[in-house]
Amino acid sequence: MAAIMIVDDTAFMRGMLRDILERGGHQVVCEATNGEEAVRSFITYKPDLVTMDITMPYMDGVDALKEIVVRHPSAKVVMCSAVGHQPIIIEAVQAGAKDFILKPFRPERVLAAIDKVMCS
Template sequence: MAKILVVDDAAFMRMMVKDILTKGGHEVIGEAANGEEAIEQYSKVKPDLVTMDITMPIMEGIEALKIIKQNDPQAKVIMCSAMGQQGMVVQAIQAGAKDFIVKPFQAERVLEAIQKVLG
């Protein structure tokens, strides 16, 4: 069972992801609505893994990913993006993301990505 931080600016998206994760046997130990909150939460709750939306207000996901990886090179982050954000995905992987999942989320794909990243 992994302790996961869920980052998305849309509350309903966070709820969906939380639902998938808890049904998959994981524990959601924190939530954030933008990159700044994500960085703050990360250092507070020390999750095993983060699901991070790319497009968010205040600070977007890739920016937050870079800072989290700077603070903790071992950080495991899975990026979430809408269809058609392929360029962003490449940037995210270069910045240290371990995987990415595409919205609308499919439960199996989300859990598979987490399994793969956590080994």
């Protein structure tokens, strides 16, 4: 079981991920609605893993990922997006993302990504 922070600006998507993760035996320790909240919440909650949307207000997911990794190089972040553009995926991986999940979420893909990242 992993302690996970969900970061997404859409309540519906956060709810979907929470349901998938909890059914998979994981614990959601907090949620954030933008990159700025994600950085602050990571410091407070120190989750084992973060699922991070890319497109969000105030600070996007890639910039939040960069901030988190600078402060916590061992952070495990899985990026999530409805947009599968190769340059965004490459930028996220170069910034420290451990995996990338496309929306709409498929429960088996989400849980496989979490398991893979937690075992690495």
